[in-house]
Amino acid sequence: xxxxxxxxxxxxxxxxxxxxxxxxxxxxxxxxxxxxxxxxxxxxxxxxxxxxxxxxxxxxxxxxxxxxxxxxxxxxxxxxxxxxxxxxxxxxxxxxxxxxxxxxxxxxxxxxxxxxxxxxxxxxxxxxxxxxxxxxxxxxxxxxxxxxxxxxxxxxxxxxxxxxxxxxxxxxxxxxxxxxxxxxxxxxxxxxxxxxxxxxxxxxxxxxxxxxxxxxxxxxxxxxxxxxxxxxxxxxxxxxxxxxxxxxxxxxxxxxxxxxxxxxxxxxxxxxxxxxxxxxxxxxxxxxxxxxxxxxxxxxxxxxxxxxxxxxxxxxxxxxxxxxxxxxxxxxxxxxxxxxxxxxxxxxxxxxxxxxxxxxxxxxxxxxxxxxxxxxxxxxxx
Numbered sequence: 001x002x003x004x005x006x007x008x009x010x011x012x013x014x015x016x017x018x019x020x021x022x023x024x025x026x027x028x029x030x031x032x033x034x035x036x037x038x039x040x041x042x043x044x045x046x047x048x049x050x051x052x053x054x055x056x057x058x059x060x061x062x063x064x065x066x067x068x069x070x071x072x073x074x075x076x077x078x079x080x081x082x083x084x085x086x087x088x089x090x091x092x093x094x095x096x097x098x099x100x101x102x103x104x105x106x107x108x109x110x111x112x113x114x115x116x117x118x119x120x121x122x123x124x125x126x127x128x129x130x131x132x133x134x135x136x137x138x139x140x141x142x143x144x145x146x147x148x149x150x151x152x153x154x155x156x157x158x159x160x161x162x163x164x165x166x167x168x169x170x171x172x173x174x175x176x177x178x179x180x181x182x183x184x185x186x187x188x189x190x191x192x193x194x195x196x197x198x199x200x201x202x203x204x205x206x207x208x209x210x211x212x213x214x215x216x217x218x219x220x221x222x223x224x225x226x227x228x229x230x231x232x233x234x235x236x237x238x239x240x241x242x243x244x245x246x247x248x249x250x251x252x253x254x255x256x257x258x259x260x261x262x263x264x265x266x267x268x269x270x271x272x273x274x275x276x277x278x279x280x281x282x283x284x285x286x287x288x289x290x291x292x293x294x295x296x297x298x299x300x301x302x303x304x305x306x307x308x309x310x311x312x313x314x315x316x317x318x319x320x321x322x323x324x325x326x327x328x329x330x331x332x333x334x335x336x337x338x339x340x341x342x343x344x345x346x347x348x349x350x351x352x353x354x355x356x357x358x359x360x361x362x363x364x365x366x367x368x369x370x371x372x373x374x375x376x377x378x379x380x381x382x
Contacts, residue, residue, distance in 0.1 A: 208382025
């Protein structure tokens with residue numbers, strides 16, 4: 001099996017010592033939750049991955065169905081298929097664990113949109129979530145797994161429990177994992193359009209595809225929103241079926257917001273030497289697993305709320321790290337100059353106006369396309 005869709009999950013609580021939440025946490029009880037996925041690649045069968053990795057209570061799955069999406073939360077009833085887990089239509093996911101459904105024989109192709117509906121009969125507690133879903137999810141009371149439409153549904157801006165879809169692809173199919181922060185995840189691109197830069201880059205590939213393991217707010221060196229990148233390698237890269245390449249963007253949060261989200265007071269961030277040592281450790285661990293590793297320069301962020309949080313050294317460190325990445329001593333197989341692709345040529349610490357999502361920190365759909373277009377697809381060579 002090869003992964004065709006994935007979403008990196010994180011705890012509903014950012015800092016357990018302060019119980020601070022970046023997004024309003026929530027749970028479910030006696031409800032059906034329906035979420036959509038857009039497949040990056042196709043195959044002759046598929047299976048679904050569910051997670052209770054950060055849950056505080058056992059997760060009871062009263063039923064799970066797979067169907068072809070029609071519109072919003074609607075499905076094609078003729079395609080509605082129960083998922084089974086070790087032959088059963090119900091499952092219990094212990095705290096900290098994940099489960100994989102039995103394979104379903106269903107030919108699917110790249111770009112196809114499916115829905116996964118979960119009946120959650122018991123109180124779930126605060127859920128593990130993904131912050132930037134590929135589309136809006138829906139929740140309704142009771143068991144409505146096979147409902148063609150979900151009337152009066154509550155819209156869910158975050159993803160819950162669903163962490164991956166694998167397909168039975170042709171032998172030798174290889175994929176790239178896009179790994180990093182909000183620029184990977186696609187924050188500020190238009191929801192439901194699949195316009196993150198890894199997705200737009202993936203549509204340029206003629207073989208293989210890219211799956212997204214970005215976490216908005218993620219850091220290279222320290223935990224804050226999600227485990228830091230160095231600690232995510234085993235779970236979020238090495239266990240992904242079919243991975244052969246890794247495409248990385250990280251650093252904005254280490255350098256721009258070195259304090260905590262709960263207490264964003266000015267704080268000292270890592271030095272350039274500390275950050276490059278972290279990138280070297282990252283590349284070395286991925287290379288040791290036999291993967292091709294593509295780094296990238298750190299995107300511009302001047303003119304954002306981050307300006308008031310660090311000690312004004314973050315931009316200087318970013319420039320020093322980027323110069324190292326563009327030189328000859330970095331440890332990557334190749335480096336993509338993401339910063340140059342979207343920077344204002346007159347003020348290179350800022351995002352160009354036409355690529356600015358409006359917050360000065362993230363790129364819009366056009367900016368994501370500019371990044372995707374800046375990548376030499378032969379670097380992936382999937």
